[in-house]
Amino acid sequence: MNMNARRLDFIFAVLLIGTALTWWMGETGHAGPAAVLGILAIAAVKGTLIIRDFMALRGINVFWPTMVIGWLLLVLGIIMGGYWKGL
């Protein structure tokens, strides 16, 4: 076991918790702006972890993480905007 592998395991655990949380919010019928914001925040965290650690864009030329994380935040932002207008 090295540092890097342990870190990956930890991130995997966080991703599982995030997924369980999203699923739970769906099961318990959470709806409305607060729920959407919460679910999108979870997705943002999960996505960022995947991009930075699994895709290993952490610590490389800023162009790449900016593009991919920028894509993630832009899409999530658009979704938030769309749900804000039509909930």
Add this chain to the structure above:
Amino acid sequence: MNSPAIADIKVHHPPGDLAIWVFILAELLAFGVFFTTYVVTRMHNVALFDEMQLTLDRNAGALNTVFLIAGSWCVARSVAAIKLDHRAASARWLLWGILAGGGFLVVKLFEYSAKFEAGINLATNTFYMFYLSLTFFHFMHVILGMVILLAVWLKAHRGGYSAADHHGLETGASYWHMVDLVWIILFPLVYVMR
């Protein structure tokens, strides 16, 4: 093993071949436009989308999320292993990643067959047009990702990658993580949020 985590060394390019990254950006753009279209269309059909969303199998969606992040994790571990030159472990992790992808496909096929038996197709209504289009497009990406991983595994299995040279492995891994990343948005958007 206490060698330094190699991923922490500053490098200027993303892991894998630059060509796959151009492809990944193009794919992300296509999915991004697809998601945006979904959101805009939903704004005009909130009642329909909210009603139809309840007919989806959320448990299957969540289970598939687990499969994909597990698959992504396995492949990340495979890359971590090869960086320490643990070739057998790397190949093993890769195989687990492919199996996780297979799990995703099986669950998805059960989900689809239930929908098809109910006579649902792309012309059923706007929500199902999006549900089927988005998930099918993504489904095909999972298959493509698995094909790539399989090709990578064949080489890894023969010990073809090493700590010094694992360019192909990283290329395949980057694509596979992209498939996971897209689902991280797709699942809450189509199955959960209302």
Add this chain to the structure above:
Amino acid sequence: MQYKSQSVAKLYFIAAIGLFVAQILFGLVMGLQYVMGDFLFPHIPFNVARMVHTNALIVWLLMGFMGAAYYLVPEESETELFSPKLAVLMFWIFLVAAALTVVGYLLVPYAGLAKLTGNDLLPTMGREFLEQPLPTKLGIVVVALVFLFNITMTVLKGRKTSISIVLLLGLWGLAIFFLFSFYNPDNVVKDKFYWWWVVHLWVEGVWELILGAILAFVLIKVTGVDREVIEKWLYVIVTLTLITGIIGTGHHYYWIGTPEYWQWWGSIFSALEPIPFFAMTLFAFNMVNRRRREHPNKAATLWALGTGVMSFLGAGVWGFLHTLAPVNFYTHGTQITAAHGHMAFYGAYVMVVLTMISYAMPILRGRAANSNKAQVMEMWAFWLMTVAIVFITLFLTAAGILQVWLQRIAATPMSFMDTQDKVALFYWMREWAGVVFLIGLLVYIWSFFCKGEDKTAA
């Protein structure tokens, strides 16, 4: 010229330019018929002029592609052509078939031509761009297959470069998708659906591979940039082309009886189609900026850069303007489509063939580049034709916008013919721009005969 057999390309290029002139002349006839409806009626009705205009275009572009392939493949493969004789024979068969077809169009009423050429055996005629009689269609298949055999054998016996692989793939795709022109079901929806497998998958699919390969070849030659660099980017660009363009076919499936999901798939993927064209523009400029040598043929470089810019404008921007389903609902089947068609064909395919001719023709005539005087003249032709096509496009776009407004959006919509009268001014301006185009073309041809101090021998 490195290989003797490359010289067959010359025949193809000359015939291509000849048909180009015919295309433009008939275009001017049609343009005049738009405003003087009875011009040349009943001798050359509009439909006949249009058939000659579009079919001449297709045939001369095919001739240009074939000539380009015959020039490019021996040099890339570093070997003589498999069979130069076969290439010459196919040229004459193709030219005679094309000439007979045009004569048939002009002298025999179309229904009579159909009867005469055995259309009853397998009805394939009378669909847009696929008007050719059955024997001509079969002839195209034979010529294409023999051509492909010749080229493929050449590549197989020599060096296999990325450029020749992409080119071959494009040419094979061209031949394969043409086979759908023989499928003509009674069901109009299916007829139209598979008709696009020829038309769209040609111009927004495999032809772009040919375009990319030719452009990459000329860029290597005129800039001296490493083949490695250019070939990598060629692959990236053609990848982007096909991943957007194949499903982009859906933008033709909005209103022809096909299911509505195509509106979404078609809009999304065709909206991404400008990306490969933009990449191509960047590619062309980037390579020219990084050039390692000053090639004496300045005109060829100008055409290459022009292809990058004009294909992006014509195919990319003007395509995007009306590709989204909610917009296309109003613009489908109007002059907007015609505007896009003119600039896209010129910017992408006409210009790339002229790029190749501009680069190869001086070498085929035994010099590295034409004299300064001839090049200046060729560049004048470039600007005259390019500016003319920009104005043709702008005027047709204006006519189209007005047409959409009067006929489709206004509270009391006008009839088609009344609308046409209202936009006549734009048609007149388009016709004058067309005259400028013809002048540009004549200057272009003149530049071949311009004497002057030749640049160093090839």
Add this chain to the structure above:
Amino acid sequence: MAGTFTTSMARNIFFGGTIFFLLVFLALTFQNEQIIPQRDQRAQLAANPAIAAGKKLWETNQCIGCHTLLGEGAYFAPELGNVYKRRGPEFIKAWIKTQPTNTPGRRQMPQFNFTEQQLDDLTAFFKYVSEINTSNWPPNIEG
């Protein structure tokens, strides 16, 4: 290692990506074939041979060289996909019979010397096309 960009990888992605998107397109085509029977009026086509005869007349007289049909064709003369609804069968037949108008300066349509039978076939074809489900295109009856 990180940061390379190789021709062979670019080529593999080109082939892989192309095959992939071709497969997606074929899947969409497969679905298309399953749905169009609800939209393309094929029952009419099977029941009435005049429609196919009319389509052949439409093709062998190269009508598409001036007109559009469901928005595709030349843009020189009116849209005929919905002409049956716009004008009705009698007008269509009378119009074709009286061509050309010979009005100076006006766009001219040739005289095709159709028989009554052929005119009926053509109108049957126009009726069939006008009933295809085109997602409400054109925006209005003028085409």
